[in-house]
Amino acid sequence: MRIDVVTLFPDFIRDSAALGVVGRAQERGLLSVHGWNPRDYATDNYRRVDDRPFGGGPGMVMLAEPLSACLAAARAADPAPARVIYLSPQGERLTQAKVRELAARPRLILLCGRYEGLDERFIAREVDEELSIGDYVLSGGELAAAVVIDAVGRLQEGALNHADSAVQDSFEDGLLDCPHFTRSDLAGTEGVPPVLLSGDHAAIARWRRQQSLGRTWLRRPDLLARVTLGKADRALLEAFIAQWRA
Numbered sequence: 001m002r003i004d005v006v007t008l009f010p011d012f013i014r015d016s017a018a019l020g021v022v023g024r025a026q027e028r029g030l031l032s033v034h035g036w037n038p039r040d041y042a043t044d045n046y047r048r049v050d051d052r053p054f055g056g057g058p059g060m061v062m063l064a065e066p067l068s069a070c071l072a073a074a075r076a077a078d079p080a081p082a083r084v085i086y087l088s089p090q091g092e093r094l095t096q097a098k099v100r101e102l103a104a105r106p107r108l109i110l111l112c113g114r115y116e117g118l119d120e121r122f123i124a125r126e127v128d129e130e131l132s133i134g135d136y137v138l139s140g141g142e143l144a145a146a147v148v149i150d151a152v153g154r155l156q157e158g159a160l161n162h163a164d165s166a167v168q169d170s171f172e173d174g175l176l177d178c179p180h181f182t183r184s185d186l187a188g189t190e191g192v193p194p195v196l197l198s199g200d201h202a203a204i205a206r207w208r209r210q211q212s213l214g215r216t217w218l219r220r221p222d223l224l225a226r227v228t229l230g231k232a233d234r235a236l237l238e239a240f241i242a243q244w245r246a
């Protein structure tokens with residue numbers, strides 16, 4: 001998968017994508033991330049990328065021309081067709097289901113706005129979809145782009161060493177993740193649920209599933225409402241709730 005990012009801060013994108021799982025996915029050739037700076041495509045002497053808004057008011061708006069030229073250069077860098085995504089508070093909320101859909105695509109071009117955002121005419125002409133990583137405003141779209149790159153990059157086949165961990169992640173099955181425990185020289189096994197030390201893998205799987213169901217019921221009933229539970233899950237959750245209310 002190839003991801004191009006149009007941003008006034010290409011170093012931030014390149015440096016953050018060089019780290020961890022995403023950096024390794026790039027080394028393994030599973031993913032490539034490229035930064036493109038609209039300022040390199042500004043034609044005036046001052047290399048302007050923004051200007052004052054029509055209608056007055058505070059802030060600046062990013063100019064369409066440098067963005068269009070920059071996007072054209074990014075598109076031309078690879079023959080693969082790209083989905084052009086604009087990160088903005090006005091976008092569709094990003095969910096794990098959306099991440100999975102994006103991760104299956106051959107190429108994404110992510111547009112990062114600064115100031116008050118992009119000229120709407122550019123959005124109408126060039127943007128396929130707007131995405132928001134949450135209901136809050138950042139000083140630029142770069143952190144939102146980095147979130148998309150990480151969420152999509154880690155799902156590339158071969159990016160994660162223990163593939164299962166991607167499946168057991170929160171939200172993969174619409175539920176929150178169960179608690180995790182590991183060896184601690186300090187506390188030993190104190191406070192670790194005995195079932196996890198039992199070696200009974202069926203019981204451990206049941207316990208983990210019950211914790212995921214129970215935590216989702218307690219913390220995110222909105223998510224639980226969207227999940228259709230089978231008979232076994234319903235029994236596990238009812239037992240969790242009974243224990244909780246005891």
Ligand SMILES: NC(=O)c1ccc(NCc2ccccc2)nc1
Pocket residue numbers: 087088089113114115116117118131132133134135136137138139140141144
């Ligand atoms: N919630 C998000 O995903 C998000 C994305 C970008 C952003 N800031 C840049 C920007 C500001 C205003 C208009 C368009 C882009 N803040 C939050």
